[in-house]
Amino acid sequence: MLRLLHTSDWQLGMTRHFLNSDAHPRFDQERIDAVTRIASIADNEHCDLVVVAGDVFESNYLDRQYLLRCLEALRSFHVPVVLVPGNHDPSDPASIYTSRQFRSACPPQIVVAHDTTPLQFPDLECVIYPAPWPSKRVTMDLVTQACTAVRPDSARYRVVVGHGAVDTIVPSFDNPAAILLSDLEPYLTSSIVHYVALGDRHSRTEVGETGRCWYSGTPVVTDFDETEPNSVLLVDLADDATVSLQTRETSQWRFIDLAADFIGRVSVDQLRERLDAIAHKHTVVLRLSLTGTLELMDYLQLEQILEDYHALFAGFTRWERRSDLTILPGEISSETLDLHGYAAQALNALIAESSSPAEEASAALDAVALLYHLHGQLS
Ligand SMILES: [Mn+2]
Incomplete structure (x- = not known):
């Protein structure tokens, strides 16, 4: 033989x-x-x-x-x-x-x-x-x-x-x-x-x-x-x-495609649980497809989760071609974001704009997300 x-x-x-x-x-x-x-x-x-x-x-x-x-x-x-x-x-x-x-x-x-x-x-x-x-x-x-x-x-x-x-x-x-x-x-x-x-x-x-x-x-x-x-x-x-x-x-490295379809806050928590359940993250390359609909506050929470998990994996990318996430304003105000003064005024203007036709609305929501991030970094 x-x-x-x-x-x-x-x-x-x-x-x-x-x-x-x-x-x-x-x-x-x-x-x-x-x-x-x-x-x-x-x-x-x-x-x-x-x-x-x-x-x-x-x-x-x-x-x-x-x-x-x-x-x-x-x-x-x-x-x-x-x-x-x-x-x-x-x-x-x-x-x-x-x-x-x-x-x-x-x-x-x-x-x-x-x-x-x-x-x-x-x-x-x-x-x-x-x-x-x-x-x-x-x-x-x-x-x-x-x-x-x-x-x-x-x-x-x-x-x-x-x-x-x-x-x-x-x-x-x-x-x-x-x-x-x-x-x-x-x-x-x-x-x-x-x-x-x-x-x-x-x-x-x-x-x-x-x-x-x-x-x-x-x-x-x-x-x-x-x-x-x-x-x-x-x-x-x-x-x-x-x-x-x-x-x-011969190896335990893995490349994983993970698709998440969002229907509100509960699905953000579910994604976190799915990410937690992946063992040996430092040897896993993850590609995320994000679809569905989220209100802005839930979306901001999702962004925070993705940022936190990014560092734990060997690779952590979004599959843009398979992603289609719609962000809705939802219940949002300067109080929920804890904003004051000029920032609160800017936010209120953006919120007003977010109920206008699609393209401007989505730009307005992006701006709200940015404002929230900047505020988070400064405070
Ligand atoms: Mn080859």
């Missing part, structure tokens, strides 16, 4: 604009920590070989200190690790894998597939056929191309490792690099190739119906639309080359 650990899309060095500034170093570190966790999984689960199917690095141009920390994490593996360049870290003249920093600090168990030369592991009776991206612009199906090079007598276990979009999952009308499943699958059904390890999709996804072609997904979630990220695949190839899979968790 051969036990592979299949992973991809580590995206080491990825930046995300919607993270709170203090959360970004934690996100960077989490991606490195995931690498050491993967090394522990490889140890504990007695994996023979690790394959990383592209986008190990977010870019070929990485901060030197960060790259050195990545390479230090790679040191924690005790079995061979095959890195196959993807579209983010292609094997072009600027390749990070041929940089002086990488070569001088790269531990010996790391094998980089600079080109499509088959990688022999005689002790494991295994050959890896890599399909690295030679540049950012690829004009052919590299994965099926790699399959054409596989010789059935080359080894007991024959595995292709590549990167890119499969046409049955992402429609490929204008993508010359699309992996065409109908071309690829015959290699699997005829057992010329035993397993195809893919990267590119950050969601763990089975490809086709052979059970022999998978996207592992990213080990640390990178976006809201990913399903079943945060894991790696353990792939067992039995002596008769039948395949069985298991998954292992």
